[in-house]
Structures are given as structure tokens and as C-alpha cells.
Amino acid sequence: MASHGILLVDKPGGLTSHDVVARTRRAFGTRKVGHAGTLDPMATGLLVIGIEGATRLLTYIVGADKTYAATIRLGARTTTDDAEGDVVDTADAGAWTDVDDAAILAGISTLTGAISQVPSSVSAIKVAGRRAYDLVRAGRASSSQPAP
Known part of the structure; x- marks a missing residue:
């Protein structure tokens, strides 16, 4: 049993x-x-x-509260909005001149505390019956926003 x-x-x-x-x-x-x-x-x-x-x-x-921890790579954009995608854009060296700890903390402050999470395009949420990450990795854009 x-x-x-x-x-x-x-x-x-x-x-x-x-x-x-x-x-x-x-x-x-x-x-x-x-x-x-x-x-x-x-x-x-x-x-x-x-x-x-x-x-x-x-x-x-x-429905219980959750806490997330993440490592962030600044200055790169990927095809999947995560570390698994191909890098499609990087910041110019000049873009880093004003970046300091205070600027980074200000930039991520909107990701701290009680927030409404918006799934990324490569989340596990289902879109039209398929996982969003499967659609993106198959080369099709997906909106990971659930239907109302």
C-alpha cells in the first residue's frame, strides 16, 4: 500500500x-x-x-506566501528572458558609467516585497494548451498571460 x-x-x-x-x-x-x-x-x-x-x-x-532568490546578469538580453536563451543584445560600455550599488538597488526595488507576479514568456504557464516555454523554444512568440 x-x-x-x-x-x-x-x-x-x-x-x-x-x-x-x-x-x-x-x-x-x-x-x-x-x-x-x-x-x-x-x-x-x-x-x-x-x-x-x-x-x-x-x-x-x-496560496501560501513564497520567497524567491535570483542571480541577475546585467547588460544582456536573451531570446528567452532567462539564462538559457541566446544573447541577442548587450549594453554598451558607456551604459555602465552610472551603474553603482544604489542604481542597482533602485532598479530591483520594484521586484522586492509584495508584488503581482507576471510570468515570463518562458514560464510553465499554459498558453493555448501548451507550456509557454515550449512555444518560445520552438520559435513561436507567446504571451504567457492567462486568458481571462
Whole structure:
């Protein structure tokens, strides 16, 4: 018989949340496995998995506060808005003359605190039934904004 409970997984980069769920299903011998929020394949971090009866608890976890930590590369723009895309533009050396710690802190201040997150074009959100990151990497532009 399969176990019941919550499993906390430190998801590595390169795996989708579905990959982790599939591995959990095999490991615990059950089909009734779910997760409390999709992490993009490139993202690492906590993925909360519910097994058997505990899947109904995931509803309460999904709405919980989250904290994100990121490393930012300044001065480069990529095809996918993330580190996996091809660099398509870089800042001129002159653009760096006014960049100091205060300017960087001012620039990222809008990304700190309580904000409404807007998924990037390469997020795991579904657009027309397909993951946004699949559409972008297939060469098609996508709007990752969900339909109303």
C-alpha cells in the first residue's frame, strides 16, 4: 500500500515538476500524487508533493506566501528572458558609467516585497494548451498571460 503524506523535494534544474511527480508515483507505487505549484524546468527549489490522501491538503499550501532568490546578469538580453536563451543584445560600455550599488538597488526595488507576479514568456504557464516555454523554444512568440 502506498504511503500518505507531504514530501518536500529540493527540485534540481533540468527537471519539470511533472518529472518529479512521475518519479514520486513510481517510488511510492501510486498514481495519486500532486504538487503545490509548478516550478519551471530551469528553476531549483522547494516543490511540495502530496501523496494519496494528502493531495487534498495541497489546496491550502498553494496560496501560501513564497520567497524567491535570483542571480541577475546585467547588460544582456536573451531570446528567452532567462539564462538559457541566446544573447541577442548587450549594453554598451558607456551604459555602465552610472551603474553603482544604489542604481542597482533602485532598479530591483520594484521586484522586492509584495508584488503581482507576471510570468515570463518562458514560464510553465499554459498558453493555448501548451507550456509557454515550449512555444518560445520552438520559435513561436507567446504571451504567457492567462486568458481571462
